[in-house]
Amino acid sequence: MRKIIAAINMTLDGVFDHTAGQPDEEIHQHYTELLREGDAILYGRITYQLMQYWQTLIKNPSGEKSMDDFAIAIDKIPKIVFSHTLKNTDWDSAKLSNQPIEKEVLELKQQSGAPIFVGSRSLIIQLMKLNLIDEYQFCVYPVIAGAGLPLFENVNDRTVFKLVKTKTFSGGAVILYYEPKSE
Template sequence: MRKILAAINMTLDGFCDHMAIAPDEEIHQHYQELLGDADAILYGRVTYQLMQFWQTLAENPSGEKSMDDFATAMDKIPKIVFSHTLKDTDPMITGWESAELSAQSLEEKALELKQKSGKDIFVGSRSLIIQLMNLKLIDELQLCVHPVVAGGDLPLFEKISDRTSLKLIKTKTFGGGAVVLYYEPAKE
């Protein structure tokens, strides 16, 4: 049975703000390796559209190896998108042939994916992480905490319906000061 792993960047004060953090070569390599160890990544519409930047970079490399390698990994991994407003992930529009719009609810699709064999499934959208935490379907939470205080934006743990106890299973520290905290749900 596969696991559903939530992986997200956040500031020290708990916000998911892509403009507040500055991933370096080491962070890009970490996420490139992560994507290589997964069968798919789940996105909500907003994050999916933000991540389309990487599709452009995959087509037109920047010359910065870590970014170009991450763009290639992002381009290759199958992306499953959940949206009530997005009508299509047509590669002629998005450029990504590796993306599909889910016809199932998040809960149905997550349960289906968990039952299949293969590599783990990643979740990369704040909104989907919150929903899956409320459904108790996250098997591991990987929080990459950057040494930045944003002072406000989108809090990661907004609208969590129940108290959730987590067990720290490992950490990874980067030279630039970011730390990945790996948690799994604690058995209560």
């Protein structure tokens, strides 16, 4: 049975925003290695479209090794996109899901293989409400965004987590690894 791992960036004030933090070489290397360990990543339309930026570095490498390596890793990992508005994807390693998220994720969990990552705020909230996430990896940047979308918007049920590990980066970001804990 595969693990479903929510891996996402956030600020100290709980705002989800891929642009609020400043990922450095060390963080890019971490996520490159993480992506190499997974079988797929799940995205909603908005995050998928944001991540398409990395395709430009496949065609025109930046010369910054950590960014170029991340671009290769994100390009290779299969992406499953959940969208009601997209009709197709223009990324060879991406496909639109043709079934509801709960059904798709339950089928993925039942298969053997490496972890499946969830990289979109909206999907994390949906899967959290369905109790389908096995591990959360929150990369917390030492930044107060001051405004933006809170990561756990519209979550009304109490959820308790068990801290299983931390990883600190030299630039001050910290990844907190949590598992849901039954009360």
